[in-house]
Amino acid sequence: MNHKQYYRQYNALIKKYERLSYQIILRGFKSIYANAAKEYLNNPSIPIDLLVNESDTLDILIGIYNSIGIATAKMVASSLPKQKHSSFILQTKAKKPKQYVPTPEPAPDHINYWKQEFLRFTQSKDCAKKVSGVTKTTKDQIRQVMEQSVNEQLSHKQVATLIMQKADAIDTKKRALLIARTENAVGSNLGAVYAAKSSGLVLYKKWIARSGDNRTRDAHAGMVDSAPIPMDQPFIVGGEKMMQPGDSSLGAKAHNICNCRCTVGFIPASEVVQQGVNNPTPVKKPVKLKPVKQPILIEDLNVFKAVDTVKDGIQYAVDNGFTKEANYNWIKDVNVVNEVNKTLFDLKKQYGLRPLSIIGNSPKSARALMSANFQGLSVNHSIFKTMKTANAAYQKYEVGYRDIIAKNIEILKGRPQIYSTQKQLAQMYEQQKYSRFTVHYSEESFISDTVIHEYGHIMNDQLTGGINGIRGVNKKMLGANGQLNDLAKDLNKEAYRNYIKAKSNGDIYKVSYYGSTSKEEFFAETFLMYTKKDPDLPSYIVEFFDRYFALTN
Secondary structure: OOHHHHHHHHHHHHHHHHHHHHHHHHHHHHHHHHHHHHHHHHOOOOOHHHOOOHHHHHHHHHHHHHHHHHHHHHHHHHHOOOOOOOOOOOOOOOOOOOOOOOOOOOOHHHHHHHHHHHHHHHOOHHHHHHHHHHHHHHHHHHHHHHHHHHHHOOOHHHHHHHHHHHHHOHHHHHHHHHHHHHHHHHHHHHHHHHHHHOOOOOEEEEEEOOOOOOOOOHHHHOOOOOOOEEOOOOEEEOOEEEOOOOOOOOOOOHHHOOOOOOEEEEEEHHHHHHHHHOOOOOOOOOOOOOOOOOOOOHHHHHOOOOOOOHHHHHHHHHHOOOEOOEOOOOOOOHHHHHHHHHHHHHHHHHHOOOOEOEEOOOOOOOOOOEEEEOOEEEEOOOOOOOHHHHHHHHHHHHHOHHHHHHHHHHHHHOOOOOHHHHHHHHHHHHHHOOOOOOOOOOOOOHHHHHHHHHHHHHHHHHHHOOOOHHHOOOHHHEOOOOOEOHHHHHHHHHHHHHHHHHHHHOOHHHHOOHHHOOHHHHHHHHHHHHHOOOOOOOHHHHHHHHHHHHHOO
């Protein structure tokens, strides 16, 4: 199949799925505006940012990628030679290419691999930018409705009706068509790349543009006569780097991506080298692609899988984006590794957050169970070496907490009642009022509870700079002056007010003694209670966390 035939086949496929993608987007927008109208009627004072969720926008893009992406991957897979990866030998002599037989249907493990890669892409920073941009425009449209309602003094019901009507507005339909065309190109070209990577062949790639058409960008039309390049190298298009048409991961701007109709084609390396014998244009030496890892079944990506060795646990933590590096080598019981990883898996799935730099180093304080901030999670090597040592720590410090306090009080009573002794006694009596020293629910959940507590610190630091300020906070929470923006400041102030309120009205005794020691520990302890849906957590703190995660999503 030559380039023209390949493009005709691709163009027919893209036109078919463009109509489908357009309908997916319109249905998605209709659902988003309907939900926003419903939420507004239930609570007219609700902030606009809470009316539209980025997850709903992401679902739209996932629907597009799962349709056009897999269809294109199948098309590309059928166009490539049948070749086993292990037996392929790069031919450097000018031999006539062997005739190949197209593969009628990809193997199931290839399809699982493609789905896995698309799922990874939807969790990437590149996709997050797309989702954020589309969601922002949707919120801006609703904001315009709100401004209109103020000017025209409309009722709440009329405002809700206007929000719902936005789904059928001309500007919404034009926007849906632009998104359909753009994301169709993104999904189809990603599918093509995933098919090439799973083929087991050493391949070159070529940018294929529609020439002789005034709708084709000059920079893209100029790629028609460009030489094939190795798979791992970027195309240079209009001065911007792109791994394939529609790719923005290397910084390509919208003017190089929106409404693009180009595609990427693949050529076996042996054919490229053969062409180079009679072609004076230098061709770069091919780079053999890394073997494709054993595909992960798509249903397994959202389910935690326990490992059999500590070494596998280290790899699992890195592969799943918990951290860039994991230090579990000191752990002598793989059950501890699985408990830590499972807790992080569930938390990341629910709350997100960017990967840490390191997990598993020892805390600075030997008395600390764990410690954490925006970049790391430290774990006490003595306490969490095995499940047995962890259980012993729970029995000593949690179950025996009140006994320790009572014993200390008796010791202090037997001493001369000087000022320092009386001060210590007062502290012991105060500690007796607390239901627990730290928030832990059982021996079985001791490790998990401790990790969740520390995850509260990580979120507090990454989302609003609650511990290290601007050093580790997400960039979107910074203002134009490089300092924390008003939203981050307001949420931090509210968290502090909750801490003071709990200490003044006695709610702090329902949390823990450790939670009373600082606003940071109060945040982490109450986050653990919030995650566990503890009925003793005051309602104003539950409402705070609901709002906190909605506004920092």
